[in-house]
Amino acid sequence: MDEVKPNPSGIGGEGAQKAASVTLSRRKLLAALGVAGAAGAAAAVCSSLGVAYGNYAPSVGESVYGNKSGTADLMEPLYCIATTIAGLRAEMSPNANIVYYVTDRGQEGHFYYDPNDSTAQDNLGIVLVSASGARFKRIVEPEYVSVKWFGAKGDGVNDDFQAIQNAINAVSALGGGTVFFPKGTYLVSPYLNKWITLRSNVNLLGEGRSSVIKVKDNAGDYFAIFYGSASTPPLANVRISNLRIDQNPANNTTCNIDLNRQDTNYYYQFCIISYKYDNVVIDNVQFDPTCGVNTVSLNSDTGREAKITNCYVNFVMAKGSGDYDNSAIYLNGRNHLVSGCTFYAAPGQKARGAIETHMGQSVVTGNVMDGYYTGVNLQAGNADRCDMTVDSNTISNANQGIQIGPYGIHPVKNVTVSGNTISLVNLVHKRNLTVGISSAGWTSDTTLFENIIVSNNTIVFQEEFERRTELQSAVGIGFTHDSDLSDVVISNNIIKNAPMTGILIGSAKKIGTVTDLQITGNMIVNAGHYPAVNEAYRAGILLRSSVNGARIADNVIADNYDAAKGLFSIRINDSDGTYTNVAVADNLIKVKQGGLWQFLSPSVIVDPAAKLFKYSAVFPPASGTYNSGDIVWFTGGSVTDGKTPVGYKVTVTGTAGTLNGVLATGTAGLSTITVNDASQLDVEQWIRITAGNQVRRIVRISGNEVRLNAALVTGATSSEVSYVSPAFKPFGHAGSLAPISDTNGATLVQLEAEVNVLKQALREFGVVAMT
Numbered sequence: 001m002d003e004v005k006p007n008p009s010g011i012g013g014e015g016a017q018k019a020a021s022v023t024l025s026r027r028k029l030l031a032a033l034g035v036a037g038a039a040g041a042a043a044a045v046c047s048s049l050g051v052a053y054g055n056y057a058p059s060v061g062e063s064v065y066g067n068k069s070g071t072a073d074l075m076e077p078l079y080c081i082a083t084t085i086a087g088l089r090a091e092m093s094p095n096a097n098i099v100y101y102v103t104d105r106g107q108e109g110h111f112y113y114d115p116n117d118s119t120a121q122d123n124l125g126i127v128l129v130s131a132s133g134a135r136f137k138r139i140v141e142p143e144y145v146s147v148k149w150f151g152a153k154g155d156g157v158n159d160d161f162q163a164i165q166n167a168i169n170a171v172s173a174l175g176g177g178t179v180f181f182p183k184g185t186y187l188v189s190p191y192l193n194k195w196i197t198l199r200s201n202v203n204l205l206g207e208g209r210s211s212v213i214k215v216k217d218n219a220g221d222y223f224a225i226f227y228g229s230a231s232t233p234p235l236a237n238v239r240i241s242n243l244r245i246d247q248n249p250a251n252n253t254t255c256n257i258d259l260n261r262q263d264t265n266y267y268y269q270f271c272i273i274s275y276k277y278d279n280v281v282i283d284n285v286q287f288d289p290t291c292g293v294n295t296v297s298l299n300s301d302t303g304r305e306a307k308i309t310n311c312y313v314n315f316v317m318a319k320g321s322g323d324y325d326n327s328a329i330y331l332n333g334r335n336h337l338v339s340g341c342t343f344y345a346a347p348g349q350k351a352r353g354a355i356e357t358h359m360g361q362s363v364v365t366g367n368v369m370d371g372y373y374t375g376v377n378l379q380a381g382n383a384d385r386c387d388m389t390v391d392s393n394t395i396s397n398a399n400q401g402i403q404i405g406p407y408g409i410h411p412v413k414n415v416t417v418s419g420n421t422i423s424l425v426n427l428v429h430k431r432n433l434t435v436g437i438s439s440a441g442w443t444s445d446t447t448l449f450e451n452i453i454v455s456n457n458t459i460v461f462q463e464e465f466e467r468r469t470e471l472q473s474a475v476g477i478g479f480t481h482d483s484d485l486s487d488v489v490i491s492n493n494i495i496k497n498a499p500m501t502g503i504l505i506g507s508a509k510k511i512g513t514v515t516d517l518q519i520t521g522n523m524i525v526n527a528g529h530y531p532a533v534n535e536a537y538r539a540g541i542l543l544r545s546s547v548n549g550a551r552i553a554d555n556v557i558a559d560n561y562d563a564a565k566g567l568f569s570i571r572i573n574d575s576d577g578t579y580t581n582v583a584v585a586d587n588l589i590k591v592k593q594g595g596l597w598q599f600l601s602p603s604v605i606v607d608p609a610a611k612l613f614k615y616s617a618v619f620p621p622a623s624g625t626y627n628s629g630d631i632v633w634f635t636g637g638s639v640t641d642g643k644t645p646v647g648y649k650v651t652v653t654g655t656a657g658t659l660n661g662v663l664a665t666g667t668a669g670l671s672t673i674t675v676n677d678a679s680q681l682d683v684e685q686w687i688r689i690t691a692g693n694q695v696r697r698i699v700r701i702s703g704n705e706v707r708l709n710a711a712l713v714t715g716a717t718s719s720e721v722s723y724v725s726p727a728f729k730p731f732g733h734a735g736s737l738a739p740i741s742d743t744n745g746a747t748l749v750q751l752e753a754e755v756n757v758l759k760q761a762l763r764e765f766g767v768v769a770m771t
Helices: 014-022 026-048 059-066 083-092 161-173 609-613 748-764
Strands: 077-084 098-102 109-113 127-129 135-138 144-146 156-158 177-181 185-189 204-205 211-215 225-227 236-246 270-274 277-290 294-309 312-315 329-340 342-345 352-367 368-370 374-378 388-391 395-400 400-405 410-418 419-426 433-439 447-457 458-460 475-478 487-489 494-496 501-504 513-520 521-524 539-543 545-553 557-559 568-572 576-586 589-592 597-600 613-616 622-625 633-634 645-652 655-658 663-666 672-675 685-691 694-702 707-708 716-723 726-735
Touching: 014 748, 083 098, 083 127, 109 748, 135 144, 135 294, 135 521, 135 663, 144 161, 161 177, 211 494, 236 270, 277 329, 312 395, 329 545, 342 633, 352 568, 374 388, 374 685, 395 400, 419 433, 419 557, 447 513, 475 487, 487 501, 501 672, 545 568, 568 576, 655 685, 685 707
Parallel strands: 077 098, 144 177, 156 185, 177 204, 185 211, 204 236, 211 236, 225 270, 236 277, 270 294, 277 294, 277 312, 294 329, 312 342, 329 352, 342 368, 352 374, 352 388, 368 395, 374 400, 388 410, 395 419, 400 433, 410 447, 419 458, 433 475, 447 487, 458 494, 475 501, 487 513, 494 521, 501 539, 513 545, 521 557, 539 568, 545 576, 557 589, 568 597, 613 633
Antiparallel strands: 098 109, 109 135, 127 135, 622 655, 633 645, 645 726, 663 672, 663 716, 672 707, 685 694, 685 716, 694 707
């Protein structure tokens, strides 16, 4: 505000004549504009009067009366005079027809005297009480009440804790409104159970990143900066926006966040917390840096309507145990939205979770998470369903992407996880498990999972080729709780470099039943490359437990290593569970070299045409593996009527063709051999190892290592390998044999010759055996 030189003569003489020309009816002004609008008009009046601003302020008496002894007629006209807060508090003769303009820096504003109020408390900002008991009330600008009106300095030096609380209390007393934080750094001093209490219907608003609420150096232990409600009524209808909150962890060396502490509970360092809430919005707030157990915690089984949008969170580990549990956003209740937020943690900060949402009817969408152990944790709550959607989030440099868990007797029900991009750095975090999307490992509750859709997600791991003792599970998409699982769709996901399993369904303990499962259209690349102790988990797709009703189809399972590193393409084996109405069809298994093992229980339904029927243009077939009972249709173009078979039935399992110079070395008791040339071999082929005359089926090839369906009984050293030849029997013939002449009137010799011709025809047609 521009400084105006004071008129030494007050407003008497020429000043009085000027004032007369700009007088306004106070009653008309306030009636027409309202209290808020009067501020603008009063400012204009003050400017016209040429009253003093800045350090100089005439006494109220001087400003009104000048040097005259008489009393001015002020019952109708409205005058504006400049003063200070100290001047108002010292005022002994207030006038209801004067607007008082306070010039204290940062607390500027217009006040009027309310002669009808003798009880309002002095709140330092919008109600001032003079020594005479007069109540001066600020003419509040539309919607906003500045914290600076209550003495907050925002200079990064003075402690503004109490001024902020006073502002919130004052606005609450008015019935609600917005506390405004102009640009500046507002130091606060929370300590143990001393915090700034939020009030219903009172919003906090800043000017963006330049409006900073900062915890002072060495604040020590504290529970929260802002605290809502722990009882009825809940904190309701509150919006906190366009602020930056700085917990200043680097300069708080006297705190100790340690969840094992017994001396006090007031050390969690929440930024914002309320145990009861209804309609709380936090948007465009930068929590930078933040360090508490939760940055924002709205935690109530009866809570509803929480929205966290467009916020930024930068987690820095505070002084304490160095590994305390933490989540940036923790929501429990109904109707949650977390959208458009960015979460960051630098390497080594041990940020555990970015977002937790409990109970349900929640949407987590469009967020970016970088450097947290876990991107999103979903958990059921005290309700009969979850109704949760997690979509279009980007989770980078994580160890777990998205985890889903039940709560007590309450099921995980109605959950959609779709369109998320998850990048895992399991070698950086080195945790005991790493997962893309899975049932949660942090709860052992065995309640039902039902109505789950996991679709169109991209999950990429770091490759792990060396065994580490702490790693127990590394799965792209997995639901492995010891509980029932029903109505689950896993479709159109990309899963790359899952160290152990691409998609894993069913309990390791084989507890619970999986019902109605669909796994379709997924792209699974390089799954199972990690040298896990339990090799059963090295699979593209693995089903365990009791499964009743499942379809696995149209998936692409690829191993792109120069020598295949995965073990199983699909494993559904009787040693892992029981399978009813489980169908596997039309999956593409692709390897760069070698082959993966498709290990299916006989109870699994496969395409019968693909399983039982094969085709060959020559006989005997020059290549291919044939199992007893298979039908081989002849497709050659050359046909001799009545003699060429339509097809052949396989009577002895084997592989057609010839191996040239393949030698095997292996140890008795092991199911792997090393060959000098694996290029002639393929999975499912039947081979004979000369040493011990051992017949085995090839189930996997990686480089020159060949996995067999059973262990060797006799060791082998550079022993010759050959195919086990299949055996066939023809059936049916194309066309008819040449006609036989009529034998009517023939001699006995002629008839005997004709019978021999008939017998030969029967032999050629396969009716009788050849002699």
